[in-house]
Amino acid sequence: MASDSTVERLRDRPGYYSQDDLPLDSYQVVAPDGSYDADAVPELDGEGLTDLYRWMVLERTFDERMVKLQRRGEVGTYGSGRGQEASIVGSGYALGDDDWLLGMGREAAAMFLQGLPLRDLILFWRGVPDAGKLLAQHDLMIAISIGSHLPLVSGVAWGMELSESDAVAAAYFGDGASSTGAVHEGINFASALDLPAVFFCQNNQYAISTSFEKQTGARTLAQRAIGYGIEGIRVDGNDVLAVYDAMQAARRLASEGKPVLVESVTYRRDAHTTSDDPTRYREEEEVAEWEERDPLDRYEAFLRSEGLWDDVDADAIEEEVNEEFDAALDAADDYPEDEVETVFEDLYAELPPYLARQLDEFRTFLDEHPEAYDHIERRPKG
Template identity: 45%
Template sequence: MALPADVFSRESDEQLRVLDADGTVVAPELVPNLDDEAFVSMYRDMRFCRRFDERMISLQRQGRIGTYASLAGQEGSQIGSMYALSDEDVVSYQYREHGAVVERGFPWEYLLYWAGHEDGHRALADRNIFPLNISIGDHLPHVTGVAMAMKFREESRVAVAHFGDGATSEGDFHEALNFAGVFDVPALFVCNNNQWAISTPQGEQTASRTFAQKADAYGFEGVQVDGMDPLAMYVVTQAAREKALDASNEAPRPTFIEAVQYRYGAHTTADDPSVYRDDEEVEQWRQKDPLDRFEAFLRETGRLDDEQIEAIDEESTDVLADAVDRMESFEADPNSMFEYTYAEQTSEIHEQHEQFQRHRETYGDESFLRE
């Protein structure tokens, strides 16, 4: 997709935007050439993300899953960017980008991870999604390495990293982007700038005007996008992907995308955001809500109506109810705790495993609950 020459400019603080906050098209030349079904499908996934988020927070408050990271407010960047990718592209995300999983089919097993079961990651591998990453920024070098492998193999796909603005302060961020720039790997680095790295605001995270301009230091292009505009995220991600795979270039080029948005809820369900920000700030950002603006656009263009939205909500409710039922009926194998620490069990782990087995055989599983 051809974009204006200055789309990847690092000199301007102006965010690339297709839809204004009220859903008005402000850049008609950038509206993607998608059929009506694709537009509605994007909205369906965004709306599902919001309902998924609400359901997960409710489950956590009831003690039915563990600590959870909310995505509310960030649906536009996640779904918009994912729709611009091929299913063969590899995605590695931090821990808040549940939209990547939703866009790739939302396997019910994903809930198992949040309920404490390692099996929750397995269903993602078949969808070219890496397990979520709790340690900040550690996945970025891996994405660069995967992209380098794709380059060596001459594969027509890219590796994509999603991460928060706080990750830009980690050494892994510098190492990954520096390596990507030096070796021209087909990687896309999507920084989800939601204004707060837990309780640290952007102004205390970096002295740069934008995060996007950091790409300049690594020798490739960066662009700042309205992350609450799914169409802007789509067109920029699509352009960056094409640039990474453009055979007419001397080499594939990575791109840094800064998606400017806001996290409505807490950093995680273990956080209290009222300590470091006020309700007025949150409300100001809610006026730019990605769901509201995209819905307004779809209604105005005759692609969406009340009946369709009602059907979407009913389907979402059914899918989530089924996923929760499956999660809560899942019976974990306690032996799995010994399987993934090392590729091959050490003598110490092997001995612990045998002791565990003997205890189970002698006293039964209920003994662990009593102890």
């Protein structure tokens, strides 16, 4: 059995790696108190800097309105990104129009920045089958199965590399997903083939009810990049300018065939989803501490210091984004209901015999119970 002296001797020699050697620091431009290093501010003009604020307000408004809709039974289970606005907007703002965004559901504003209409995301959370097709038209995807999309991201990036595209594939996932095997497989594959992929992890401190400290012995998630042989960036996820800067750098490296793992350290202030009760596993003091680091308040302090807040009409922006949501909701309400046959017929080019039998049985069932299902549209038989 090795003695303590053997361990100490190894520690002082090449080849021994220790957690203590890895930093905990995160890249930051604007501190929580609003102070900042002017030389570190990204190269955005005044309009671009104020535009970031509007997108963060849109993200927060969309999340708050969607939670209210869920409480009224107008959408299904919803995962809010409240508290993560800087992480979502800063990263999405840095992506190019041709880039692919494959996420896990907490990236609303990043998807809107890629051109997705608000209506289509409302339809997705309502479970409308067409919504997946609508997302795909913008090179977007939401994978509710935790971590399962990471190998797909590497596959998309491989296709980009083979076609000599200038675009990159961006994977959005949470700290919980980082504990899955699929995430390891996806990142390792991208590393082995030098693929144009950015793996953007929103470390919001909880995998549903399991805290980050209970998920791993690693001090950070960004440090795992070293093991994969790729670049790693740890960024303050409540600092929209730092996230934008980090994602710009990550995108540039990825476009050169150098995959990047970004850990955006932020906090989920709402429940994991509307089916969750976070009071069962976290203390009010912790939530209050992170509220003091609110990304919108921090960015407002920056804009005031830069003399740009006078160009921002916060009340008008709030009214405008609420009107935008109202219009999207009206459009979603007007979207035609799917026929029940869609459940059977949209999966295969040719309906397999066993599904054809199930469809016939379901049609018979509907015919026998018209009073319970008269709101469901059906095609004529034959």
